[in-house]
Amino acid sequence: MKNIRSTSLIFATLIAAGAASMPSIAAARTVRVCMFPGNPTAALDTSVAREVFRVAGIAATISEKGIKDGDDDGVSTHELVKSLAHDCDVVAGFPVSSNADQRGTSMLYSQPYLHSGYVSIAPHGAGAATPEHETIAATYSSPSQLIAVQQRYAHYDLENTSEQTVNAVATKRAQRAIVWYPAVVAYEHAHPHQRFDVTSVTSEYSGWTLVFALNSGDDDLRQRIDAALTKLRESGALARLTRDWALPDNMHAAAVSRPVHARPAAGGIRLAGYTVSSGSPFGGGFIKVADSTASAGVPSFDKEQVAHGQALYTSSCAKCHGDKLEGNVGPALSGPAFAPAEHSHITVSGIFQYMSNNMPADHPGQMKDADYADLMAFLLYQNGYDAGKGHLTADIANDSSAPLNAGPRK
Incomplete structure (x- = not known):
C-alpha cells in the first residue's frame, strides 16, 4: 500500500460556481472504474464510485473483474500503472497512508472518501488474554x-488475507487479531451472528484512507471526482454511504488493548509460533506462499554477490528495514518473523518477486535484474545460508520454490 497526503477541500468554490462549466469529460469517453479483487470494501467502493460519477455527470462503467483478478501474487506499483494505462481509467478503493513512501509514482489521487485504520479485535465478551500466552493473528506483508510485531510476548498466526485474519479469531485459532477495520465490517456482514470487541491500536502504521487513483495525465478527471466528493460530503450523502464502514465514534478515545512500542526492545519479542495459512491474497504486493510439498533446496550464490548485495542494501534498503535488517518503517528481513527455523511457507521466488516488483519503495522495480539477485543472495546469507560456488541469477531466484527456512550458519 502506498502514500497520499490528503488535499484540502479546494473545489468547493467550483461547485458553488457550477461544475458544469468545466470541460465535459463524459463527452470524450466513458470512464472505466476498476477495483482490487477481494477487497473487503468492494461494496462500499462500488456505491461511492457510482454516486461520485453520477454527481460529476460522467458516464462510467464499473468492472466486475477488477485488477489482476485471479492472480495470487498481488499487484505491484508497475502493474497498477500498467492497468491504468490499458484496462481502466480509475481505481476505486485505493488505500493510502501519510506514513508510506509514494515517491517515484506517476499516479494521481483524489480526496479520501473513507478515513479508517487498523484495530485490535477479540471475541465479544472474551475478556483479556494473558499476554505471554496470547496468539495474535495478522495479515502477512x-x-x-x-x-x-510491535507488541511484546506473543505468538503470531500470519494469514494471507484480512478475511482469514478475522476468521482466525472467530474460529479461536488466535485470541485476538490486528486487522483493518473494514475487514471486520465485511466479515460481520457475511456472518451476521458473529461479533467482536474492537479496540484501537497506537501505531504509526494504523491510519489509512481510501481514495480514487488515476493516471498522471488525468488531472481534469481528478478535479471532477474531487468536486463530486466535496458536494457529497457537504450534503451528508458521503457520510450516509460510509457510515457502516467508518470507525466507531469512540474509537479514537478507546484504550489500547496491549502496550505497543514503536521500536521493540532487543529480545522483547518472542516468536514461539509462526504460521502462514494458504489462500489468495488481495491488494498490492503480497508475497506468494509455498506449496507445502516443495522440497527443492535453496539455490546457490557466491561471496561476491553477498558483498555487492550488502552494498546495495546499505544504500537502498537500510533506511526502511534497518542497518541490521531488524526492521524500521519497513518489516524486519531477518529472524523468525521473516524466515522461521522450520516449516516456512514463504518461497525464495515469493520473496524475490515481491522485492523485484515493489522495492525499493522510492523507485520500485527499477534496479537491474542482477542487482536484485545480489540482494537476494545477501538476504539468504543474513538468514543463515552459506555462500557457495554457484551464481544466483534473477531467473533462478524467480523460479525457486524452496521454502525460506533460516537457521544458524554452519
Whole structure:
C-alpha cells in the first residue's frame, strides 16, 4: 500500500460556481472504474464510485473483474500503472497512508472518501488474554503484521488475507487479531451472528484512507471526482454511504488493548509460533506462499554477490528495514518473523518477486535484474545460508520454490 497526503477541500468554490462549466469529460469517453479483487470494501467502493460519477455527470462503467483478478501474487506499483494505462481509467478503493513512501509514482489521487485504520479485535465478551500466552493473528506483508510485531510476548498466526485474519479469531485459532477495520465490517456482514470487541491500536502504521487513483495525465478527471466528493460530503450523502464502514465514534478515545512500542526492545519479542495459512491474497504486493510439498533446496550464490548485495542494501534498503535488517518503517528481513527455523511457507521466488516488483519503495522495480539477485543472495546469507560456488541469477531466484527456512550458519 502506498502514500497520499490528503488535499484540502479546494473545489468547493467550483461547485458553488457550477461544475458544469468545466470541460465535459463524459463527452470524450466513458470512464472505466476498476477495483482490487477481494477487497473487503468492494461494496462500499462500488456505491461511492457510482454516486461520485453520477454527481460529476460522467458516464462510467464499473468492472466486475477488477485488477489482476485471479492472480495470487498481488499487484505491484508497475502493474497498477500498467492497468491504468490499458484496462481502466480509475481505481476505486485505493488505500493510502501519510506514513508510506509514494515517491517515484506517476499516479494521481483524489480526496479520501473513507478515513479508517487498523484495530485490535477479540471475541465479544472474551475478556483479556494473558499476554505471554496470547496468539495474535495478522495479515502477512501488510501494516497489520508491522503493528502486531510491535507488541511484546506473543505468538503470531500470519494469514494471507484480512478475511482469514478475522476468521482466525472467530474460529479461536488466535485470541485476538490486528486487522483493518473494514475487514471486520465485511466479515460481520457475511456472518451476521458473529461479533467482536474492537479496540484501537497506537501505531504509526494504523491510519489509512481510501481514495480514487488515476493516471498522471488525468488531472481534469481528478478535479471532477474531487468536486463530486466535496458536494457529497457537504450534503451528508458521503457520510450516509460510509457510515457502516467508518470507525466507531469512540474509537479514537478507546484504550489500547496491549502496550505497543514503536521500536521493540532487543529480545522483547518472542516468536514461539509462526504460521502462514494458504489462500489468495488481495491488494498490492503480497508475497506468494509455498506449496507445502516443495522440497527443492535453496539455490546457490557466491561471496561476491553477498558483498555487492550488502552494498546495495546499505544504500537502498537500510533506511526502511534497518542497518541490521531488524526492521524500521519497513518489516524486519531477518529472524523468525521473516524466515522461521522450520516449516516456512514463504518461497525464495515469493520473496524475490515481491522485492523485484515493489522495492525499493522510492523507485520500485527499477534496479537491474542482477542487482536484485545480489540482494537476494545477501538476504539468504543474513538468514543463515552459506555462500557457495554457484551464481544466483534473477531467473533462478524467480523460479525457486524452496521454502525460506533460516537457521544458524554452519
